Amino acid sequence: MRLTGRLTGKTAIVTGASSGIGRAISLLFAQEGATIIAADVTTNVVEGGTPVLEELNKVTDKAIFVKADISKGSDVQSLFDDVAGRYGRVDILVNNAVIRGGSSLVDTDEAEWERVTDVNLKGAYLCLRAAVRQMLTQEIIGEARGRIVNITSQHGMIAAPGDFAYGVSKAGMVYMTKQVASDYGHESIICNAVAPGKILTGKGGRAVDPDMLAYSESRTPLPRLGKPIDVARAALFLASDEATYLTGHNLMVDGGWMAR
Template sequence: MRLAGKTAIVTGASSGIGRAISLLFAQEGAIVIAADVTTDVVEGGTPVIDELNKVSDKAIFVKADIAKAAEVQALFDDVAKRYGRIDILVNNAVVRGGSSLVDTDEAEWDRVTDVNLKGAYLCLRAAVRQMLTQKIVDEARGRIVNITSQHGMIAAPGDFAYGVSKAGMVYMTKQVASDYGHESIICNAVAPGKILTGKGGRAVDPEMLDYSRSRTPLPRLGKPIDVARAVLFLASAEATYVTGHNLMVDGGWMAR
């Protein structure tokens, strides 16, 4: 119960990594606010709130488009009013592009960066504004974990807008940690490697899987729970002197 009584907003909570984080947080005692633009589960299955209710009677689902400032602010204002504070934000919501630079039209650029970059910024801003008003508990006014990617540090083959957006999240992690560390606001990131979420499409094309396996020293590709466990550590009081860090959960991808 490492998060007992903590309020935690998880964006992109309906599917994949966000779903795994939400469920693990609930198992560890957190009051989970699962936020997503849809209740549909990309990999199939029951809505995340149904699974959360099997673990906790305190979890709630909030439908919100994090690319819209008004919806983000309404989400954070409601959680702060309802629970008195926001202990944890997990900035996980993401969309992929799938085009190289010359094939990335303006619509794709806007669609990807509106969620991955602008949405992350809006959530960070709302979270920090609230956390600045809170008392210090367990050495922190609040803790933030951004979900980045190894492709925020090296090229994302054929996925220009996505790579740029993740690089921006890596930078924002360091900036927030630097600017607000003296206020006891902790900001870190987790950078997944290739994670098999159950999603179809380009992510599981044989060519892409072969590429990912060739880059990963460990004998398997990742699972959402691998990422969730790392996020749990950074969101908990166990990470007592860690901020501004981008933790690789990549099976050794970046070591090769």
């Protein structure tokens, strides 16, 4: 992919930036010229490797890491206040932070429900609210006061087998994308989403169970499963000024899964 500086001069907050998809988005956005605020509850890398800030520093001198638990309103507000104070505006929010559950409805206890939805749903809402509040104070540049990219999932539209809380939370993010786009489009705040299919992030466990992989391969028309960079490239388009007259959209990056 040829780099073109599509995000030069933009300030971007990426949540869940330490690992997987969030890490890939942070690095690609940095390569495209953005100032990156990599936010996560930990610097540990799920798939292994060096902390994301070390990798960002290899490609830019315009990146910081902020430790934040997005399930806590105080952490979210401090994050956005700090970024607005340092840089004057928040041009881009990538709402990516996520955790999985792993239980069917009857096996989902309240603790699991709260753990998953506190991050995936409540955390997304808190970040959306803080982002929109800040963006409403900003002048329009190009066609936008700011752009939001939610990382949803194909499982926001179809069942997530054996992962009830996760599927519900992602369906909620799909809805929030449309609601924010509808409510704030007239204010030139752009809100879209990327819905990944099966993405191999490098983490272990249930995600790479042989039976799960075989099922995903059988459901995906393209001859490979997804990689974090596939999602990052879609997020880049939606975060850039190239995405014109486009809001409230949930862009599938699934190798054709939902077409089958």
